Amino acid sequence: MALDVRLVSGPLSPAAELEAFLAGRTGDGAVVTFTGLARDVGADGSVVDALTLDWYPGMTERSMRDIAEAAAARFPVRDLVVAHRCGDIVPGETIVFVAAAAAHRRAAFAAADYLMDRLKTEAAFWKRETGPAGVRWIEPVDEDRAAAARWKDETP
Template identity: 45%
Template sequence: MTISIQTNDFDVNVELQALRAGCADPGKIGAIASFIGLARDLNDGDVVNTLELEHYPGMTEKALSKIEADARARWPLLNVRIIHRIGTLLPQAQIVLVLVASSHRAAAFAACEFIMDTLKTTAPFWKKEQTAQGTRWVEAKASDEAATARWRSVGSNAAPEQKGS
């Protein structure tokens, strides 16, 4: 299985080894791109004490599987691994891991970015921050929606224009 929703932390080295071992022909791997998302200790000017991540079981896995399938349809990928944590996390804890293996770096980089951009806007996760000012839900950012919209405007095997931030 290439998709995991879990409360436990992940070990990037273990996951890289599993990604490589899970390829039908590991000798074809020429590139692995990765993204690791971390819980911030500061958001909107406030110190964040904890971040609580919730999801919709069943629906979340289905959404992540669709994102992965869309990436595989766009690029020649050899393997993909997506891990997203749920539960209460401390600042700087690992939240999400995206690993993409391909024969060439361009496909690996583009697919990794596509998966993360799309996950941010279409996967049913909810974030709640605990700050000194109280508890608040984290709203979606316009920049995340813009990143996903750029992918809709480009053909397969293409990456959107470089982002300004």
């Protein structure tokens, strides 16, 4: 089992991440990926010029790794990648890339879904949007919390 968990301070290429993840892979029947992009409109409909993800060195990486380790323990996957941006991100840029490889698709889909639900609500990031109306801090919404909470009730 390989876990590749990284905090990335510059551009993140989903195509390059996927190519590297697929290289030499012959024993898995499924690879599922998720790419999250920065939007140009906030949840309230306001224009967003930039998204900033602040982090605390060491703590943020540990929170990401803890989530990835929990996914690896919960689902029969062979490899996981979590590459997450930090710093300033403009609309259209990749924020996060997640990949899960498994013998069968259901485990790969579940692992990727689980990773994103928990990263969205639990990873140690402080998020703010900047636009013409100023700066606004972002917190997970009820929908995000409900998505993450469903994993507490489900057995692997």
